[in-house]
Amino acid sequence: MKKHVIGLYLRLSDEDDREFQESNSITSQREILTNYVRNHKEFADYRAVEFCDDGYSGTNFARPGVQKMLEQVKAGVISVIMVKDFSRFGRNYIEVGNYLEQVFPFLGIRFISVNDEFDSGVADFSGEFFDVAFKNLVHDLYSKDLSEKIISVRQMKARQGKFITPYAPYGYLKSSEQSLIPDAEAAPVVRRIFHMALEGIPKAHIANALNREGVPAPLMLRRQRGEHFPCKTVSEKSVWRTASIFSILKDQRYVGDTVYGKVKPTAVGSGKDRNVPREQWIIVPDTHEAIISREVFERVNMGIQKRGTYHREEMAPLRDKVRCAGCNRIISRVKRVRSKGTKGATYRCGIQNMTKEFGCCPQTLEESEIENVILAMLQKMAAVVADREIVEMSRCSSASKTAETERLLIKYETEVNRLTSQRLEKYEAYKDELLSREDFIKEKMALDEQINTLLSEIEKCRQKVYDVKHTDVEEPDAVLRLGQFAPFDSLTREMVETFVEQVYICQDGSLRIEWKFKDFSKIF
Numbered sequence: 001m002k003k004h005v006i007g008l009y010l011r012l013s014d015e016d017d018r019e020f021q022e023s024n025s026i027t028s029q030r031e032i033l034t035n036y037v038r039n040h041k042e043f044a045d046y047r048a049v050e051f052c053d054d055g056y057s058g059t060n061f062a063r064p065g066v067q068k069m070l071e072q073v074k075a076g077v078i079s080v081i082m083v084k085d086f087s088r089f090g091r092n093y094i095e096v097g098n099y100l101e102q103v104f105p106f107l108g109i110r111f112i113s114v115n116d117e118f119d120s121g122v123a124d125f126s127g128e129f130f131d132v133a134f135k136n137l138v139h140d141l142y143s144k145d146l147s148e149k150i151i152s153v154r155q156m157k158a159r160q161g162k163f164i165t166p167y168a169p170y171g172y173l174k175s176s177e178q179s180l181i182p183d184a185e186a187a188p189v190v191r192r193i194f195h196m197a198l199e200g201i202p203k204a205h206i207a208n209a210l211n212r213e214g215v216p217a218p219l220m221l222r223r224q225r226g227e228h229f230p231c232k233t234v235s236e237k238s239v240w241r242t243a244s245i246f247s248i249l250k251d252q253r254y255v256g257d258t259v260y261g262k263v264k265p266t267a268v269g270s271g272k273d274r275n276v277p278r279e280q281w282i283i284v285p286d287t288h289e290a291i292i293s294r295e296v297f298e299r300v301n302m303g304i305q306k307r308g309t310y311h312r313e314e315m316a317p318l319r320d321k322v323r324c325a326g327c328n329r330i331i332s333r334v335k336r337v338r339s340k341g342t343k344g345a346t347y348r349c350g351i352q353n354m355t356k357e358f359g360c361c362p363q364t365l366e367e368s369e370i371e372n373v374i375l376a377m378l379q380k381m382a383a384v385v386a387d388r389e390i391v392e393m394s395r396c397s398s399a400s401k402t403a404e405t406e407r408l409l410i411k412y413e414t415e416v417n418r419l420t421s422q423r424l425e426k427y428e429a430y431k432d433e434l435l436s437r438e439d440f441i442k443e444k445m446a447l448d449e450q451i452n453t454l455l456s457e458i459e460k461c462r463q464k465v466y467d468v469k470h471t472d473v474e475e476p477d478a479v480l481r482l483g484q485f486a487p488f489d490s491l492t493r494e495m496v497e498t499f500v501e502q503v504y505i506c507q508d509g510s511l512r513i514e515w516k517f518k519d520f521s522k523i524f
Helices: 026-039 064-074 093-107 128-159 187-198 203-212 218-224 242-249 294-306 367-384 388-431 437-472 474-485 493-499
Strands: 005-012 047-054 080-083 110-113 172-174 180-182 258-260 263-265 273-275 282-284 322-324 333-337 343-347 500-505 511-515
Touching (some): 005 064, 064 093, 093 437, 203 242, 242 294, 367 493, 493 500
Parallel strands (some): 005 080, 322 500
Antiparallel strands (some): 263 273, 333 343, 500 511
């Protein structure tokens, strides 16, 4: 016999600073939930599985713990979800309300919020959901207000010289007194990097030397120590790169200063940050033990400014479009003056200077060579699609697909509106005591099931329309635009944005071009 599973969800973030709410600790939440399960005999045969997000905001659902739990819900593994209160599940009242009123009832999930005394298995439809919506709205507003308070407290601590960010910079460890202490393993590496830079050794050569000697890069060192450090990488192994050397050389914290507020979230709960002007940073000198002397730091950074001889052009045709096929990283465009005084630009993967592991191309490719290859291919395409019959067939096929899907979309949306009105009529009949509670629940569930099925179909239709407009329709549109840009005498940024998805430089120096034409059979 299959054993029922109850999901215990715990969450703690910076919104729940212990100075404000000690009761929100993970330990406290776990104790409340386990006691609730233990004291309710109906859960005696349930197997409890814990899902935890420690250090994640509740203002959105982009959390690994909650996503893993929802995956098991959709797979039919979990039948009950239990939280300490609504704010643990989420602080966005619209999303929480959608889960409580639509998603969980549709999936047959029982939701229990212990401190709110809410149990969807025994909820009274006459008013309890309105209480839930109001509480979630309060949590949402509270989250925004609390976030501002937390920011103020952090800024106050930063001005006192305390280190309050989650992770210490490479070369340091966090102390219990909210300060930094040198890391015995990494601090000597930082000193070596600065002294090599002081001797005029290029950053790429410094990175290459560290990789040859097997010195763990900052991210690899954290992984080896088992630290939880959220960072997206294009490969499992992290190596020393020019960018990581440059980041260390520019970090003022190595001279013993506290530096805080270099970035800030674009909005409360947002995972995206924006840069803050340097004049708005909080900088407090001499707050912890320095790894590098101030004199060395200033001399190195003066040298970096003087060596800035390479320039990059903002809207160059291939900017951010060229990648290394080996390491998959974007290759920067380097503009410089050639020996005869003529201007030019090149592309060369810098990772191959640091490690040969990924099979990166060791060659330097002229920008003009890459542009000529793309232009030659576009000229061939333009010659083939000059036959208007091919273009018209593609256009008609896409238009037919879109029209058919949009007709279905209107049909489904009309039916949803009709069923929603019918559900409202049933509710009004129940409120007027013309329909029993049992009959109302039964008919509401039947209507909800039909509505959710239609909503699923509507989502599929919308995705089809989107796909047609952005793939199938986009392809013939791009085909049509070939004639607009012909005869392709020189490559422009608009051409690249219209036709080219990505350009890869392979190990042997050859090019692999990914076009925005998804199906070449429509062209050749």
